[in-house]
Amino acid sequence: MSRYTGPRLKVMRALGCELPGLSRKPLGERNYPPGQHGQRPKRKSEFGSQLIEKQKLRFNYGLGERQIQRLFREAKRDKAPTGEKLLELLERRLDNFVFRAGFAPTAVAARQLVRHKHVLLNGRLVNIPSIRIRPGDRITLTERARKIPVVVEALAEPALSRPEWLAFDEASLSAQVMRTPSADEVPFPVEVQQVVEYYAVRL
Missing domain, CATH: 1.10.1050.10 (Ribosomal protein S4/S9, N-terminal domain)
Known part of the structure; x- marks a missing residue:
């Protein structure tokens, strides 16, 4: 489908x-x-x-x-x-992390950012939304992506408060996975x- x-x-x-x-x-x-x-x-x-x-x-x-x-x-x-494991696997998708970190207004927009090669995972350019993140992974945006109006708006006013399982750095506009998300954080x-x-x- x-x-x-x-x-x-x-x-x-x-x-x-x-x-x-x-x-x-x-x-x-x-x-x-x-x-x-x-x-x-x-x-x-x-x-x-x-x-x-x-x-x-x-x-x-x-x-x-x-x-x-x-x-x-x-x-x-x-x-x-x-x-619980199913929810954990869903939350650990890269496109979902980009959304939860506040880089995009929705998971749909986050998926598009990843697909269009605007996202760096541990310094490497990736374009697969289903990549599974792990504790210690760091996600940043390309310089070009940081100027996209939708991204600028999302960073200024995130759709959701950032969860405790990720750490966001305002100075470098990067987010790091601190631990595995739990089912009750959906x-x-x-x-x-x-x-x-x-x-x-x-x-």
Whole structure:
């Protein structure tokens, strides 16, 4: 399944949750599903609830279905709880780190920065958004990237407060991974056990 490029606010309304990685726009007063029947109360099935939680992860981190399935299989093989490991692997993506460090307004924009070779990982130019960061890694932007209006605006007013697992240096405009992110540091509400149950019967 290809990456989603449609209306982002419409997705957040359908999922009933603000996803900072997808859009900076708040739901506001229209915090109900889109469509002419959106305001009618609906009874959610077990499958529907599980699907919503899975879609939150997919859209916030900008992944295709195959990508998140691959990450789930990897998390399942780990000794740690599957749900917690899955969230950790998602948070450790390079494009997500660029977003969480405040270099981009959304994870979507961060992915584009990486793809267009504006990001340096430990001094080396990279263009793969799915690279997995590790404690000790340092991320900076190229000189050209620091002049991009979207980047300048994001640095002046980050979409989210920077998490404790990264250290940001204002002087050099660089960010360093201090430790592995934990599951409870994901910046939006998600019942990850529902995701585990969703894939448990499908993979």
